[in-house]
Amino acid sequence: MQALVLTPATRSASVQEIPIPTPGPGEVLIRVRAVAINPVDQIYFAEPIAAQAQRVLGVDFAGEVVGRHADLKNSSDKRVKIGERVAGFVQGANSVNDRPGAFAQYVVSPHDLLWTIPSTLLYEQASTVSMCALTVAQALFPRFGLPSPFWNSQVPIPHDEDETINMLIYGSSSSLGFYGAQLVHLAAQASGRRIRLIGTASSRKHALLSAEPYGYDVLLDYRDPEWPAKVRDATGGVGVHYALDTISERDTVGKVHSTLYKHGKYHVFRSPSGGQYNTSDAAIQPAYGTVWEGLGHVIDYGDGHVFSAPPESREFAIKFYEFLSSAVDGGKVALEPNPVRKMPGGLERIVPDAFALLSGLVSDRRDKDRQGQDDHSRPISGEKLVYSID
Template sequence: MKALVLTPATRDVSVRELPVPEPSNGEVLIRVHAVALNPVDANYVAHPLAEQEQRVIGTDFAGVVTAVGPDLGSSSDLRAKVGARVAGFHQGACSTNDRPGAFAEYITAPYDLLWAVPDGMTLEAASTVSMCGLTAAQGVFTRLGFPCPFDDQTAPSVDSSTSDVINVLIYSASSSLGLYAAQTVQLAARSFGCKIRLIGTASPSKHEFLRQEPYRYDVLIDYHDPNWVEKVKEATEGKGIDRAVDCISEGETVYKVHDTLNENGKLAVFRGPKGGQYDPTRLRIKPIYGSVWEGLGHEIGYNGITIPANPEARVFATKFFNFLSTAATDGKVKLEPNPVRLMPGGLERIVPDGFALLGSGMLLERSTSRSEDYMRPISGEKLVYRIVDEGK
């Protein structure tokens, strides 16, 4: 099979021929049809964490099960059956310990960390959901304490019985993560009757889109406005933000989002102080940070620290993917996929085109001088590469 392989010592990435992997107990073999790009994919190629001679890169994927592990032959779970359409995510080269990558023609994965893709959803669209969707769910339910409709073990700190409006801010609302964060907040509100005022910051060109289902923002503010912090506070009728999600989590964004919080507010961030280049000691309310990789259930060497295996995070991840999988039987999509920008060229063009668009530094510093339409700046969509046409 072909796979996109990083040589960390030289930072070289190339398409190489590798053996097709074999599924172990609890795993399935997947023919990958589509992969979606995330900023970490590009960042940890330009600035490798990996210490091995070679690593298959990539996180988000969707495809079709072609074989199952020795212990799954009699499983009744849809995701453990040959022919099942599934999606999930790997860690790729985003660690020091050797973790599987998704940018290959075939991959293996634990079946319970996959979700069954409904017939009405393309695999290209499904490839955009898994990592950012779980990241949003961890932030909104586990860290910010919204009541969770698929995990009654997650202790909520948001009181859904109160008559008070909960002021929620999502910074960078049109980002991939922002689109899922809004949906998870609305899911909590709909499932438990929480009264929320959803406030987002985004470019004005995205405001009309974000007012619609399934995001349904109440207030949208241009984050280029130098007074956006004050305008957010005004939108809360002077009460300040109760719960905030900073989808960029870099330097000034952390400081400014923090300044919108009231004295009991909470802030979820998705980059630690080192990667996000902010100083928590400057903040009266400490940002709540966690890694989506914890959901994979393994010890992880990451950015100079060792994140221990977290069984509770893995259980939460399996419940999340079980929840998404119910769409395959009841026909009701739980999280709408990001809008897709289908990029040309397959595996061979991920680095020269996709990574060029994503950049390898801070998200707010992205730029490209390319003139092709598919190389326009990213806004409110996910870059997706088709590895093979569905049906093949």
């Protein structure tokens, strides 16, 4: 098969012919039809941590099941059926330890970490969901402890029954932000509590974010230096009970911290070194984790940073993808996918086109001069880059 293969020693990648992977116990083989590009793909391409001579890049994929391990022969699970349309994510080259990559014509995945794509979704749309939606779900449900329709956190919301819960999503038009808003509405439904959803995004995205399925109550422009004060005003001075900083770069973390209620919780999605921030003096420390723990494998980031793989994280991921699959019979979607920017070409264009757009900090992307500024090279704003894999 063809795959986009990283050579860590030379920090380069090329499309190469490599063997089609063989599914192990509990795994299926998927013919990849579309892949979505995430910032993390570019980060560990530019600064590889992979310890092998070569690794397949790529995380998010959608495609059809074309094979399965013999132990799944008698399984009645739809996700092992030949021809079933499924989506999922793998770790790609984002670890020292060897893991499968998705930027290829075929990928193997544990069947229980896939979800079934409803007929109303294109492969390109479905490929945007798996990694980013799980990332935010991990933050809101197991880490914040909010109630959800598919996972019993058993932690009651620690605020009076009649109190409105204030939730801030900083970076509402990021991929994480789009899924975050939808998941917050599910938390409100599951808890029966009123959640006031406050967001920050560039003004031109406010109409989209006010409408369903995002339904923000309050939207502010993050370029307005007064936005943290305006967030506090929107909460009647109480502060926000929960905040997601989906950007987590430089001063965003401190500003989000300044909006918090005295016992508020907030979550960052980059490490202090990656996001260039420091919270050592902050009164409240943020929650942080990596989405990979949902895959159930220990993750070695090198330099002594080894993340464990608690069994409950994999259990949560299984429940989450069952929840996404649950809408399929009605042809519905449990979560609306990100708006998509379909990029021209295939695997061979990911490094020169998509990675060029994703390089550097998320907050610095807009400042870059893009030659030509055609439809495919304009800065990313509220959309996911996807490639069809023929």
